[in-house]
Amino acid sequence: MNKKTAWERMLLVREKDRPTIRDYIPLVFDEFWEMHGDRLYGDDGAILGGVATLEGRPVTVIAQVKGRTLEENKKSNFAMPHPEGYRKALRLMKQAEKFHRPVVCFIDTPGAFCGVEAEERGQGEAIARNLFEMMELRTPVLSIVLGEGGSGGALALGVADRVAMLENALYSVISPRGFASILWKDASREEEAANIMRITAEDLIGFGVAEDMIPEPQGGAHRDPESMAATLREYLKNTIFKFTELPIEKLLESRYDRFRKIGEFTASQPD
Amino acid sequence: MLQDLLQKVKIRAPSPLAKAAESVPLSIPKDLLFKCPRCQAVLSSEEFTAAGRVCPACGYHARLTAAQRLEETVDEGSFEEFDEGLESCNPIDFPGYGEKVAQLQAATGLREAVITGRCRIGGEAAVIVVMDSHFMMASMGSVVGEKITRAFEKAADEGLPVVAFTASGGARMQEGIVSLMQMAKTSGAVARHSRRGLLYITVLTDPTTGGVTASFASLGDIIIAEPKVLVGFAGRRVIEGTIRQRLPESFQSAEFLEEHGFVDMIVTRREMKETLSRLLAVHRGEGGACE
Ligand SMILES: [Zn+2]
Numbered sequence: 001m002n003k004k005t006a007w008e009r010m011l012l013v014r015e016k017d018r019p020t021i022r023d024y025i026p027l028v029f030d031e032f033w034e035m036h037g038d039r040l041y042g043d044d045g046a047i048l049g050g051v052a053t054l055e056g057r058p059v060t061v062i063a064q065v066k067g068r069t070l071e072e073n074k075k076s077n078f079a080m081p082h083p084e085g086y087r088k089a090l091r092l093m094k095q096a097e098k099f100h101r102p103v104v105c106f107i108d109t110p111g112a113f114c115g116v117e118a119e120e121r122g123q124g125e126a127i128a129r130n131l132f133e134m135m136e137l138r139t140p141v142l143s144i145v146l147g148e149g150g151s152g153g154a155l156a157l158g159v160a161d162r163v164a165m166l167e168n169a170l171y172s173v174i175s176p177r178g179f180a181s182i183l184w185k186d187a188s189r190e191e192e193a194a195n196i197m198r199i200t201a202e203d204l205i206g207f208g209v210a211e212d213m214i215p216e217p218q219g220g221a222h223r224d225p226e227s228m229a230a231t232l233r234e235y236l237k238n239t240i241f242k243f244t245e246l247p248i249e250k251l252l253e254s255r256y257d258r259f260r261k262i263g264e265f266t267a268s269q270p271d
Numbered sequence: 272m273l274q275d276l277l278q279k280v281k282i283r284a285p286s287p288l289a290k291a292a293e294s295v296p297l298s299i300p301k302d303l304l305f306k307c308p309r310c311q312a313v314l315s316s317e318e319f320t321a322a323g324r325v326c327p328a329c330g331y332h333a334r335l336t337a338a339q340r341l342e343e344t345v346d347e348g349s350f351e352e353f354d355e356g357l358e359s360c361n362p363i364d365f366p367g368y369g370e371k372v373a374q375l376q377a378a379t380g381l382r383e384a385v386i387t388g389r390c391r392i393g394g395e396a397a398v399i400v401v402m403d404s405h406f407m408m409a410s411m412g413s414v415v416g417e418k419i420t421r422a423f424e425k426a427a428d429e430g431l432p433v434v435a436f437t438a439s440g441g442a443r444m445q446e447g448i449v450s451l452m453q454m455a456k457t458s459g460a461v462a463r464h465s466r467r468g469l470l471y472i473t474v475l476t477d478p479t480t481g482g483v484t485a486s487f488a489s490l491g492d493i494i495i496a497e498p499k500v501l502v503g504f505a506g507r508r509v510i511e512g513t514i515r516q517r518l519p520e521s522f523q524s525a526e527f528l529e530e531h532g533f534v535d536m537i538v539t540r541r542e543m544k545e546t547l548s549r550l551l552a553v554h555r556g557e558g559g560a561c562e
Contacts, residue, residue: 112485114505115513119523122533124484124504131458132490136466151442152454152485152504159455173442173451173482183365183444198363198447207362209448256459260420262452263413264360 006203007194009168010176012220013147019225021048021063021106021146027229028236029054032061035092041121044085045075046113049092051101054236060096062089062157063106066147080113083126086156090130097139102240105157108146110175112153127156134159135259140243140251144214144232145169161243161255164212164235165201166228168220171209172199208262212239307331309499309520323540325498332497332540334477336379337386337403340436344544345399349391353398354421357414358382363447371445375406384409384439387422392434393548395555398426400435404478408440411483415443416453419487423460423471432470432551437488441481454486461490470554472547475502475525475534489533493550496525496534497543 004012012018025032029052037043049062064081067073081089089105096103112123134141143160149171165171174182176194181187204210214235217224243251305319305326306312312328319326323343324333335343341350361368376382384406390399400422402409409415419435426433442450461471473491477500484504496502503523511518521527528534538546 112504114509116510116518116522119503119505119510120527120531122489122531125489125533127485127504128454128458128487128489131455131486132462132465135455135459135462151451152482155451155454156485159459171448173446173448174444179444196363196365204448207449207452209452256463259452259456259459262449262456263417264362264446264449265357265413265417266360267354268356268358 004168005195006170006197006200007176007191009200010148010170010194012168013170015220015222016068018066018147018220018222019228020066020068021108022065023225024106024146024229024232025052025061027226028233029059029061030056035095036088038084038087038091040087041084044077044082044088046077046079046081046109047085047089049088054233054240057241058099058101059236059240060092060101060103061106062092062103063146064109064154064157066108077113079109080111081109081153081156082113082115082118083121083123086112086126086130089157090133093134093137093139093141097137100139100244102140102142102244103137104236104240105141105143105160106146107143107149107154107157107171109150109153110148111150112156127152130156131159135256136252138248138252140240140246141255142236142240142243144235145171145210150175159255159259161251161258162212162239163204163210164214164239165204165210166214166221167201167216169201170194170199171204172197208258305333307333325540329499330539331499332477334404334438336405337381337401340401340403340476341386341390341399343540344401344434344436344547345390345392346394350388350399351390352386352388353425354387354418355382357418359412359414359446361445362413362449363445365445365447368445371407379403379405381406383414383418384411385415385418387418389425389429389431392551393544395548395551396431397547397551398422398429398431398433400433400437402436402438402476402483404438404440407443409438409483410440410443410450411453411457411486412443412446412450413453415439416450416456419457420460423457423464427460427464427467427469430467430469432472432554433464434472434474434547434551435487435491436474436476437479437483438476439479439481439483439488441483451482454482457487458490461487465490465492470551472550474538474543474547475500475528477501480504480506494533494535495538495543495546496528496536498525498537498539500525502528502534 065076310329
């Protein structure tokens with residue numbers, strides 16, 4: 001079988017029956033208690049968070065919520081969080097830190113919401129604060145990109161000790177459509193943009209942005225959500241608890257270095 | 272004579288009259304005139320320069336080059352530049368990126384969109400970060416991310432405060448995902464500097480948007496903005512497209528941010544250096560609180 005292009009994967013992750021975090025939670029975790037609100041402003045339906053158990057051990061779960069129906073998508077704003085969503089995520093991460101349990105973030109968003117109220121409530125500050133705090137969070141963090149990882153709105157759940165991508169998932173600085181429209185002034189070149197932007201799991205592993213690719217069932221996760229969930233569960237079991245055994249200072253040092261080394265430049269002699 | 276002309280064409284708000292204003296100065300070459308993007312006032316470049324590149328009609332603080340900013344801010348002879356030799360690569364092999372960078376280098380005399388270094392401001396030692404929007408809208412790619420990260424790391428090592436003048440269109444899309452990761456990298460460096468109990472002052476200048484607003488620009492202990500500058504996460508046109516209506520001129524201005532609690536103070540260019548040096552002095556010797 002030929003390898004899929006980034007564009008083909010993009011169409012696949014946008015399939016309306018692609019499983020969402022709400023499908024995975026009951027299949028991947030043993031128990032789950034959802035928690036609500038950022039304690040500052042409100043409860044953002046685009047971010048789901050709570051405490052789950054995996055093999056009897058507690059983990060904090062934070063995720064962006066895609067819906068499958070219009071009704072679901074209205075509630076979750078098509079997985080585009082407002083500032084209060086990022087602040088709710090941060091509150092739950094701090095809760096995890098307090099109780100020394102690892103954090104698992106599931107990334108699945110076209111991006112942070114762009115709107116008047118999001119600006120009024122400090123979308124930029126909310127994302128920035130998560131990056132700052134996650135880098136120093138004294139408990140392990142694992143991020144898994146389920147479908148779309150769109151821009152800063154994805155990264156705000158992505159400052160992790162390890163990043164994994166489902167086989168067809170994508171992670172990019174801007175949507176291919178936005179890329180084409182800004183750099184080529186032609187949004188209709190979105191397919192071409194997707195294919196040159198280097199946004200697939202394989203690309204990101206090459207850049208050191210992600211470590212692992214989690215295989216999907218033949219034809220994509222929507223063909224067999226249960227087997228996809230079983231694979232995810234296996235991956236989590238084998239990964240997350242390894243980090244809890246590391247001394248925290250060592251963990252933070254390697255988290256910092258993980259991002260510190262990303263960048264491509266040359267250093268010439270000053271004139 | 273020019274004064275008379277300016278009287279005639281000074282228009283305070285975008286209106287049908289603004290079109291007339293555009294047609295009046297046709298006899299004068301475009302680069303001899305400055306048209307304020309906030310209030311559409313038109314004045315001669317000479318007058319505008321004499322006013323410190325501040326619009327006398329509405330107070331908008333226009334963009335400066337990094338060299339102009341340094342000259343206005345640091346004590347004479349005190350600036351020692353860091354990492355001036357860093358240059359971009361082309362991580363996603365985006366067609367034309369290398370040429371574009373080379374062109375801008377030739378046009379601006381800059382190697383990249385940020386200058387960092389050690390300096391004194393009114394006698395107070397600091398590490399300074401100055402972004403220059405004339406270089407690819409000061410978008411943040413590998414070099415910008417790396418220089419800012421190194422500046423914070425050096426400041427942390429030397430126990431120095433950081434003053435960052437931000438200006439940026441956001442992430443440098445031509446560098447793909449590598450540019451997005453600079454947001455995490457720089458924010459992490461700010462966190463480490465902060466953990467040492469050291470002061471970080473952000474000065475938001477026109478325009479500070481996108482991934483820079485969503486990283487180190489929003490993380491200062493003290494956040495200052497120049498009057499009337501544009502600061503926001505999402506582009507105004509993107510939002511207008513979503514809500515299908517025009518947004519007021521004040522949307523995403525420094526004053527808008529102050530009103531919503533995201534800016535500590537709005538400081539004019541004339542008072543900036545004195546304000547910075549006083550704030551640095553107030554925090555001098557208070558480092559190391561957390562370690
Ligand atoms: Zn003006």
